[in-house]
Amino acid sequence: MKHIFLTALFAFPLISNASIKIEEELYLPDQNPEVVKELALTGSVIIDHVGSQGFELYGETGLKSYLDQKGILYFDMKDLNNKVFADFPTHADLTKKLQAAVAKLPGKMKLFSIGKSGMGQELWVVKISDNVETDETEPEFKYISSMHGDEIVGRELTTNLIEEIADKYGKDKTITDLVDNTELFIMPSMNPDGSKLKQRANAAGVDLNRNYPDWSAGATNSAAAVAIENKAIMALHDARQFALSANFHGGSIVVNYPWDATYDRHPMDAFIQELSSVYADLNPEMRNSSEFHGGITNGADWYVVKGGMQDWSYFYHNDLQVTIELSHTKYPSYSDIPGFWSSNRDSMYAYMKQVHRGAGFKLGRAAVTGTVAIKQTSPVAKDMGSYSFKNSEFYKVLPEGEYEYTVTEKNGTPKSLTVRVEENVIRSNGNYVSLK
Ligand code: ZN
Numbered sequence: 001m002k003h004i005f006l007t008a009l010f011a012f013p014l015i016s017n018a019s020i021k022i023e024e025e026l027y028l029p030d031q032n033p034e035v036v037k038e039l040a041l042t043g044s045v046i047i048d049h050v051g052s053q054g055f056e057l058y059g060e061t062g063l064k065s066y067l068d069q070k071g072i073l074y075f076d077m078k079d080l081n082n083k084v085f086a087d088f089p090t091h092a093d094l095t096k097k098l099q100a101a102v103a104k105l106p107g108k109m110k111l112f113s114i115g116k117s118g119m120g121q122e123l124w125v126v127k128i129s130d131n132v133e134t135d136e137t138e139p140e141f142k143y144i145s146s147m148h149g150d151e152i153v154g155r156e157l158t159t160n161l162i163e164e165i166a167d168k169y170g171k172d173k174t175i176t177d178l179v180d181n182t183e184l185f186i187m188p189s190m191n192p193d194g195s196k197l198k199q200r201a202n203a204a205g206v207d208l209n210r211n212y213p214d215w216s217a218g219a220t221n222s223a224a225a226v227a228i229e230n231k232a233i234m235a236l237h238d239a240r241q242f243a244l245s246a247n248f249h250g251g252s253i254v255v256n257y258p259w260d261a262t263y264d265r266h267p268m269d270a271f272i273q274e275l276s277s278v279y280a281d282l283n284p285e286m287r288n289s290s291e292f293h294g295g296i297t298n299g300a301d302w303y304v305v306k307g308g309m310q311d312w313s314y315f316y317h318n319d320l321q322v323t324i325e326l327s328h329t330k331y332p333s334y335s336d337i338p339g340f341w342s343s344n345r346d347s348m349y350a351y352m353k354q355v356h357r358g359a360g361f362k363l364g365r366a367a368v369t370g371t372v373a374i375k376q377t378s379p380v381a382k383d384m385g386s387y388s389f390k391n392s393e394f395y396k397v398l399p400e401g402e403y404e405y406t407v408t409e410k411n412g413t414p415k416s417l418t419v420r421v422e423e424n425v426i427r428s429n430g431n432y433v434s435l436k
Contacts, residue, residue, distance in 0.1 A: 020046055021205035023061045025077040025150075029054035040304060046207055048200075049251035049325075050303050052291065056251065058200060058207065077150070078198065080331075087334035088152060091121050091192045097159055098124055098188070101166040108132050108179060109166060114187075115232035118203040121192040123232050126162050128184040135183075137362045139395050139430040140241050141355040142185040142319070143348070144233070145248035147208045147309065149194015149201070153326040154248025156337045157344055158188040164345075177426045178352060185240070190247075191229055198331075202227055209249075210305065212312035216261035221316040233309070242319040243395045244355040246279070247309055252325040254292045255280050260299030260308045260323075267385060268320070269298075271399045275354050276322055282347040299323070318387050320397055359419035359431045360395025361407060368392040370409040377418075378402040395430065407435065 020043075040047045046058040056077070057063070067074050089097070102109045110132045113122040129136065143161070145154030165184075168175045178184065189195060193203040201207050206227040212234075213219035213226075223234040255276040258266050266272055273296060280286040280295030289295045292302075299305060313319040327340060361372075372394050374384035378401050387396065394407075398421045408414045417433050 020044070020058070020207065020210070021060055022046065022058045022199070022201035022207055023205060024059055024063045025200055026057045026064065026067070026074040027054060027077055027080075028057050028067075028072065028074045046210060047303060051252060077200075077330075088156075088331070091189065091196060094155070094159065094189060094192075095122070095124065098126060098162065101159075101163045102126060104166040105169055108169060109162075114236050115228070117191070117193045118228050119193045119196070121196070123187070123192070123229060124189065125185055125187045125236070128162070128165055128179055128186065129182065130180040137360075137393065137429060137432050138181055138183045139243050139355040139358060139360070139397075140183045140185065141352055142187070142240075142242050142245040143248070143352075144187045144190050144245070144309075146188065146195060147190040147229070147247060148249055148330075149191045149197065149199050151200075151248070151250035151326075151330045152195060153250050153330075153332065153337070153340050154324070155188045155195065156334075157326065157341055157348070158186050158248065160337075160341050160345075161348055162186055162188070174349060174353070178349070181426050181429055182352070182355060184352065185236075185242070190233070202229055204228075209309055210307045212307045212309055213316070214261060214307045215311060215315035216259075216306060221312075230309075237313065237317045237319065241391065241393050241395060242313070242317065243358055243360075244275075244351075244397050245313060245319050245321040246324050246351060247321065249323055249325050250327045250330040252291075253283075253286050253289060253295070253328060254302075254325045255286070255296045256299045256302060256310075256323040256325065257296065258299055258311050258314055258321070260305035260311050262304075263300045265298075266314075268399075271397075272320065272322070274399070275320070275351070275397075278354055279322070279324060279347040279351045282350055283343050285343060286347075318396060353424075353426060355397060356426050356430065357400070357421055357423055358395055358397035359403060359405075359421050359433070360393065361405060361417060361419075361433045361435050363392040363409075363435045366392060368409050370407060370412065372408070373406040374398075375404045375406075376401050377404055395432070405433075 048056040098111050102111045109128050111126050114125055115123050143158050145158045169179055191202050211227050211230050213221050223231045257272045257276045276296040286295030310321040310323050313321040369390050371388050373386040376382040400421050400423050403419050406414050406416050
């Protein structure tokens with residue numbers, strides 16, 4: 001088997017992962033992990049969701065016939081998807097649901113589009129906050145789902161979340177506190193064309209989660225060469241100050257945390273594992289996973305992804321992001337969605353609350369840029385690094401403790417402030433210090 005795959009490597013051009021056009025979507029059962037690794041390193045195919053049962057293989061036209069010639073067993077995922085898609089809501093149905101939810105909570109929920117997909121479908125985002133039309137000084141949190149069009153469970157769960165917040169605001173304390181003191185952004189369908197076409201990639205065949213500037217290759221943060229849907233996300237990040245995010249996928253059940261692109265540990269590795277466990281611990285199937293200890297995994301340890309959204313958002317925007325796999329089957333039966341909602345609902349709220357585990361500052365004057373150096377002073381002394389800020393605002397999620405922020409405006413003199421970060425507290429309007 002190994003020999004066959006090594007031959008296969010030379011049958012496909014060695015091009016970078018980001019430029020592969022996905023034309024064939026396959027599932028290969030029972031494969032040798034070493035072969036998987038070698039294939040991944042060539043960059044000529046995209047491999048995903050490597051599991052004990054097999055793995056997904058994506059590539060250009062010719063991949064299937066090559067495997068046919070070699071007598072290698074695979075399943076065509078398009079055939080599988082076509083069978084089960086029929087019951088799921090369309091993009092038009094989703095739009096109506098979001099409009100109806102937002103109409104229930106005027107002034108606190110708004111639906112807006114950050115652009116159009118390749119096929120002209122709106123890229124909807126719902127913003128939820130107590131004064132939704134105002135950009136308040138509150139921590140900013142984001143959920144995005146279904147950047148892989150056929151990984152659909154998260155689209156339904158994020159929609160359920162929006163609907164429940166609309167129904168329970170003012171009645172449920174956790175929900176009310178979250179809405180009043182946070183700016184929440186929820187995007188159920190980042191790749192509506194992929195969902196419509198029942199495929200992973202966007203309409204142009206681009207894998208959106210291999211398409212971001214690759215920090216590990218020293219890329220500059222330019223949107224020039226990225227897919228239209230990713231351009232919209234990059235522009236949203238430029239306009240906001242997200243501190244914590246997650247993006248939902250399907251094909252396994254696990255929280256995958258950065259880095260994806262390198263085996264090196266993330267500078268906040270222990271804290272990221274803790275945040276990932278907040279989600280996994282409240283989902284019994286995830287927590288009790290036989291495949292991933294505690295239902296969480298380092299991204300690269302599972303399989304290396306370059307150009308993924310989660311690495312990009314932290315490296316370029318200080319937005320800590322994890323990738324959450326919700327279901328073994330990407331497109332389960334639509335009647336299974338309530339079960340997935342009940343096993344993920346508490347996790348979704350608990351993870352959102354974690355954005356209050358952090359501290360920031362806001363300057364009284366507009367459009368100030370600069371840098372902030374962060375030192376932990378208690379319970380241990382530790383250098384936490386230096387970060388740039390824009391739009392007069394900065395906020396970072398951090399482990400519990402006391403910190404010294406040294407803020408230096410562009411062409412200004414440094415100012416120091418002390419902040420405390422606590423666990424399980426939703427602070428009124430977040431934990432911000434006002435600076436002159
Ligand atoms: Zn995915």
